[in-house]
Amino acid sequence: MSAESAAPAAHRLRHQLPLLVWLVLVWNLLWGTWSWANLLSGVAIALGVTLLLPLPPVTGGSRLRPLPTLSFLGWFVLDLIGSGALVAWQTVRPSGIDRSAVITVQLRTDSDLLLTIVAESLSLVPGSMVIDMDRERRTISLHVLHVRDSGDVERQRASVLKQEERVVRAFGSPEEVAALAPARSTGRVAT
Secondary structure, three states, rough: OOOOHHHHHHHHHHHHHHHHHHHHHHHHHHHOOOOOHHHHHHHHHHHHHHHHOOOOOOOOOOOOOOHHHHHHHHHHHHHHHHHHHHHHHHOOOOOOOEEEEEEEEEEOOHHHHHHHHHHHHHHHHOOOEEEEEEEOOEEEEEEEEEOOHHHHHHHHHHHHHHHHHHHHHHOOOHHHHHHHHHHHHHHOOOO
């Protein structure tokens, strides 16, 4: 192997390292016990998966910013707790869930990675489910529970945009973070 071919392989391995570590961790969690055999077999499985089924590279130059990431995670946990309590209350109260709605929100980011994080973080919160995402138009459609009036719909849209902003500030490139400032003042949403 020449020095020229070793450099791209080392570069690819460096970018695949987080995936390899994650796959080994999941493998060991699935077995339920930590042992050298599970660790070594997890490494072998992770290497086999990444070599035989390579993923396309994620572009966009995302970064991890510690303070915005903590803010994102803190708000996410608060959303989980608050929404979980609300959905639990709605299911046990005598009147049940009155109305639900499907809303569409125009997102501002164009990164596949950030769009995925936004969609997953919205779907994991009880009471909302992403039902469609239009990549070209950058719109996301959600089914949300307990919508009384158009004010609730607008609050849900604003909540989605705020979640997108937290994700971009935590994981986005400097250009993506800078692009939030003008878009935030327009408050574009689709119906």
